[in-house]
Amino acid sequence: MVWISRMCWRKYGNFVDNLRLYVRGGSGGMGLPRLGGQGGKGGDVWVVAQKEMTLKRVKDKYPQKRFIAGVGTNSSVRALRGQKGEDQEVLAPPGITVTNDDGMVLGKLNTEGDRVLVARGGQGGSYHSEFLPSKGQTRQIRLDLKLIADLGLVGFPNAGKSSLLTALSHAKPQIAMNVPYITLYLPEIGKVMYEDHKQISVADLPGLIEGAHMNRGMGHQFLKHVERTRQLLFVVDVCGFQLASKTPFRSAFEAVQLLIKELELYKEDLPCKPAVLVVNKMDLPDAEDKLAELQEQLLNPHEFSHLLPDDMLPKNNMVFRHVVPISAATGFGIAHLKTCIRQSLDKDASMATDSLHRDRLQALRGAVPAKNTLTWGPTASV
Numbered sequence: 001m002v003w004i005s006r007m008c009w010r011k012y013g014n015f016v017d018n019l020r021l022y023v024r025g026g027s028g029g030m031g032l033p034r035l036g037g038q039g040g041k042g043g044d045v046w047v048v049a050q051k052e053m054t055l056k057r058v059k060d061k062y063p064q065k066r067f068i069a070g071v072g073t074n075s076s077v078r079a080l081r082g083q084k085g086e087d088q089e090v091l092a093p094p095g096i097t098v099t100n101d102d103g104m105v106l107g108k109l110n111t112e113g114d115r116v117l118v119a120r121g122g123q124g125g126s127y128h129s130e131f132l133p134s135k136g137q138t139r140q141i142r143l144d145l146k147l148i149a150d151l152g153l154v155g156f157p158n159a160g161k162s163s164l165l166t167a168l169s170h171a172k173p174q175i176a177m178n179v180p181y182i183t184l185y186l187p188e189i190g191k192v193m194y195e196d197h198k199q200i201s202v203a204d205l206p207g208l209i210e211g212a213h214m215n216r217g218m219g220h221q222f223l224k225h226v227e228r229t230r231q232l233l234f235v236v237d238v239c240g241f242q243l244a245s246k247t248p249f250r251s252a253f254e255a256v257q258l259l260i261k262e263l264e265l266y267k268e269d270l271p272c273k274p275a276v277l278v279v280n281k282m283d284l285p286d287a288e289d290k291l292a293e294l295q296e297q298l299l300n301p302h303e304f305s306h307l308l309p310d311d312m313l314p315k316n317n318m319v320f321r322h323v324v325p326i327s328a329a330t331g332f333g334i335a336h337l338k339t340c341i342r343q344s345l346d347k348d349a350s351m352a353t354d355s356l357h358r359d360r361l362q363a364l365r366g367a368v369p370a371k372n373t374l375t376w377g378p379t380a381s382v
Helices: 055-061 163-166 221-226 252-266 288-299 301-307 334-367
Strands: 016-023 043-048 067-069 088-092 096-102 105-109 113-118 138-146 149-154 188-193 197-205 229-237 277-278 322-326
Touching: 016 055, 016 088, 016 113, 016 334, 043 105, 055 088, 055 163, 067 088, 088 113, 105 113, 138 149, 138 197, 149 163, 149 221, 163 188, 163 197, 163 334, 197 334, 221 229, 221 288, 221 334, 229 252, 229 334, 252 288, 252 301, 252 322, 277 334, 288 301, 288 322
Parallel strands: 016 067, 043 088, 149 197, 149 229, 229 277, 277 322
Antiparallel strands: 016 138, 043 113, 096 105, 096 138, 188 197
16 A cells, blocks of 8 residues: 655745735814814724625735725814715635734624724814814724634545544544435534644534535535635545436546535635545445555646546646545544644744744834835735
């Protein structure tokens, strides 16, 4: 038996599940002392949930990650009460928790249209402030996608996801017996335990079928859970599968390509999550030959693109951090898989910590500009 443990530490920067932003409310407008006029209040900064938005789109559209609301207008003879400055809205996907740099929760976006105030505008100048306005509130905030688990199991029915979850953890999910549609609508969460007491959560997500992006089967019910996991654990049957008697047989390689395509069609950045490929059912006859065939196809996917119609091919091929053959039924390969899972998650955690340290260091440098040098405002990285 040959292990395939292909370490592909590429930069997985396309999927974003947390983002650090600089927000500042607008300053108030000047009051008018001789007529007792009051300046307009500065605009506020809000984080607003929008269904089609992703954190990656926020990052791409606003590379400086700075959101500043409008300034209130000054009081004048024509308008003694100045107008409020324009509010600034930061669009974000539902399922976001908004915190400040100290970890204090400012609010949560659970459904589309939810709003969280993150920076108040300053008050306009008035009699009580000697007609001088105040500045708007300034903050560094974090947008974190609420995760249901560290890892999400992705696979077609009967690939062995539930059996794998049982082998990895003490969870006892309902296992489908050669049934193309399983009936569970909520993910089953299991905990993988390590000798140093580290725990990693794994979600067995409801079964995925071809056409899920169009809401077939459990479609969106499944795919919305995929968004809420840190990394993906693809599970395929080494000997391939056939969903139903009227559907075509799919090899393990074709199953991988179709899974990627379904994720891609739902949200283009989903396949950019770090992923591990688990090749299950290695206890079956001819599994060794099938594994060798799959290995060659994964190394040269373009040479085998003719196996699927053009509209079923993903735009980009995923590079799996590890490809691990196992048998959930016999326990073969489970220990090695646990090691690979830990390595993949630890790598991301280390990268995130390094990024946060660099971010904070740059913010501190920006707060104390050197003499006669041009400085930019605080920036952030994921």
